[in-house]
Amino acid sequence: MSTKHPNNVNPVQGRSTIRRARRIVIKIGSSSLTSSEGVRQEAIDSLTRTVADLRRQGSEVVLVSSGAIAAGLKPLGLERRPKDLATQQAAAAVGQGWLLAEYSESFWKHGLSVAQVLLTAEELMRRTQYNNAFRALNRLLDLGIVPIVNENDAVATQEIRFGDNDRLAALVANVIKADMLLLLSDVDALYDGPPSREGSRRIALVRGPQDLEGVTIGRAGPAGVGTGGMVTKVDAAEIATGSGIPTLLTSAPNAQLAIDGEDVGTWFAVSGRRKSARAAWLGLMAETRGRITIDDGAVAAVVDRGRSLLPAGMTGVSGRFESGDAVEIADSTGEVIARGLVNYSSTELPAMVGRSTAELRAELGPEYDRVVVHADDCVRLRRRTATRTRLNS
Ligand SMILES: Nc1ncnc2c1ncn2[C@@H]1O[C@H](COP(=O)(O)OP(=O)(O)O)[C@@H](O)[C@H]1O
Numbered sequence: 001m002s003t004k005h006p007n008n009v010n011p012v013q014g015r016s017t018i019r020r021a022r023r024i025v026i027k028i029g030s031s032s033l034t035s036s037e038g039v040r041q042e043a044i045d046s047l048t049r050t051v052a053d054l055r056r057q058g059s060e061v062v063l064v065s066s067g068a069i070a071a072g073l074k075p076l077g078l079e080r081r082p083k084d085l086a087t088q089q090a091a092a093a094v095g096q097g098w099l100l101a102e103y104s105e106s107f108w109k110h111g112l113s114v115a116q117v118l119l120t121a122e123e124l125m126r127r128t129q130y131n132n133a134f135r136a137l138n139r140l141l142d143l144g145i146v147p148i149v150n151e152n153d154a155v156a157t158q159e160i161r162f163g164d165n166d167r168l169a170a171l172v173a174n175v176i177k178a179d180m181l182l183l184l185s186d187v188d189a190l191y192d193g194p195p196s197r198e199g200s201r202r203i204a205l206v207r208g209p210q211d212l213e214g215v216t217i218g219r220a221g222p223a224g225v226g227t228g229g230m231v232t233k234v235d236a237a238e239i240a241t242g243s244g245i246p247t248l249l250t251s252a253p254n255a256q257l258a259i260d261g262e263d264v265g266t267w268f269a270v271s272g273r274r275k276s277a278r279a280a281w282l283g284l285m286a287e288t289r290g291r292i293t294i295d296d297g298a299v300a301a302v303v304d305r306g307r308s309l310l311p312a313g314m315t316g317v318s319g320r321f322e323s324g325d326a327v328e329i330a331d332s333t334g335e336v337i338a339r340g341l342v343n344y345s346s347t348e349l350p351a352m353v354g355r356s357t358a359e360l361r362a363e364l365g366p367e368y369d370r371v372v373v374h375a376d377d378c379v380r381l382r383r384r385t386a387t388r389t390r391l392n393s
C-alpha cells in the first residue's frame with residue numbers, strides 16, 4: 001500500500017510516542033499465545049522480553065492477556081473452543097492457572113514479578129468497584145509489578161461480560177490513564193479487506209471513522225481461538241483514541257519493532273481529549289438505569305454548548321432510577337447522545353417533562369430548582385459516523 005496519505009499526513013507520525021509513553025497497556029490475543037498444544041512458551045518469552053525492555057526504559061506496563069480458555073482446552077481433552085458458557089468457564093478456570101504460571105516464570109527471568117487481576121464487566125459498572133480497580137492497578141505499578149489482566153471468565157455471565165479483551169484493554173487504558181495502547185494479534189495490521197484475500201492492503205494510519213469507510217472488517221481469525229476478530233480491535237481503538245490514548249495494532253512478533261517506532265501495523269491517531277477517571281467511567285462503563293429523551297433545542301444546549309439539562313428540554317422518561325443514578329440521554333431519533341447522573345428519581349421526573357423551572361418552583365417548591373442533569377455530571381458521546389462493512393463468520 002502506498003504510505004502517502006490524503007492531507008499529506010505522515011503515517012509514521014506519532015509512532016515515536018511509544019518510546020516516550022510512561023504508561024502502556026499491551027493486549028495480546030489467544031491466537032498469538034496458544035496452539036492446540038496449549039500455551040506457547042516462545043510467544044510468552046518474546047512478550048516478556050519486550051515488556052522487560054520497556055520497564056528498563058522506565059515505562060510502566062499493564063498486560064491484558066487472553067488465552068485462558070484456549071490454554072484450558074488440552075487439559076480438558078477438548079479440541080476446539082466450546083460453545084456453551086459453562087464449559088468456557090471451566091476451560092478458563094483451568095487455563096488461567098497455566099497461563100499465569102508461564103508468565104510468572106518467564107518474567108522472573110527478567111527479575112520481574114507479576115500480579116493476576118481478573119475483572120468482570122459488572123464490577124467496573126459500579127463506581128466504587130471501578131475506583132477499587134484503579135487503586136489496585138496503580139499500587140501494583142508503584143510497586144514495580146507487572147499486572148496481568150483478564151476477564152474473570154470463570155464467573156462472567158452471558159448477559160454481562162466484556163466477551164473480548166480488546167475493549168477490556170481500552171477500558172483498562174482509560175482506568176489507569178495510559179499514554180498508549182498496543183494491541184498484539186496474529187495479523188500484522190488492519191487491512192482494507194480480509195488479509196488472506198489477494199490484493200488486501202495494509203492500512204498504516206487511521207485518523208478517524210472516515211479512514212474506515214468501505215473497509216471490510218471481519219470477525220474470527222483462521223486459528224479459531226480468537227473471539228472478536230478485527231471488529232473488537234477497531235472498537236477498542238475507537239474507545240481509546242476517543243479518550244486521548246493513541247493505539248497501535250500489530251502482530252506479537254512485531255511488538256519490538258513497534259516499540260522502536262518502526263512503520264509497522266496500523267496507527268490509530270487520537271481523536272478526542274483525555275478524560276478524567278470519572279468521565280471515563282460515566283461515558284464508557286457506568287450502568288445506566290433509565291433514559292431521558294430530549295428535544296432538538298436541548299440537544300444543542302447539552303451537546304454543543306455544554307449546558308445542564310433543564311426539565312423544559314425533556315420529552316420523555318423511561319426506566320426506574322433514583323436520584324444520583326446514571327441515565328442515558330437520547331435525541332428525538334433515539335440516538336444516545338450523552339450519559340449523565342440524574343438529580344431526580346424516575347417517579348418525580350415524568351411530571352416535570354417539558355415544564356419550565358420557574359413553573360415547577362412555584363408549584364412544587366424551591367427544591368425543584370435543580371437541573372435534571374448538571375453539565376459537570378454529563379458526558380457527551382461521540383456520534384458514530386463510520387460506515388464499515390462487517391463480515392460475520
Ligand atoms: N480487515 C482485517 N484486517 C486484518 N485482520 C482481519 C480483518 N478482518 C478480519 N481479520 C481477522 O482478525 C483476526 C484477528 O482477530 P482474533 O482472531 O480475534 O485475534 P486475537 O486472538 O489476537 O484477539 C486476524 O487473524 C484476521 O484473520
Ligand SMILES: N[C@@H](CCC(=O)OP(=O)(O)O)C(=O)O
Pocket residue numbers: 028029030031065066067068069070092150151153163164165166225226227228229
Ligand atoms: N478472556 C478470554 C479471551 C477473550 C478474548 O478477547 O480473546 P481474544 O480475541 O483472543 O483476545 C480468555 O482468556 O480466553
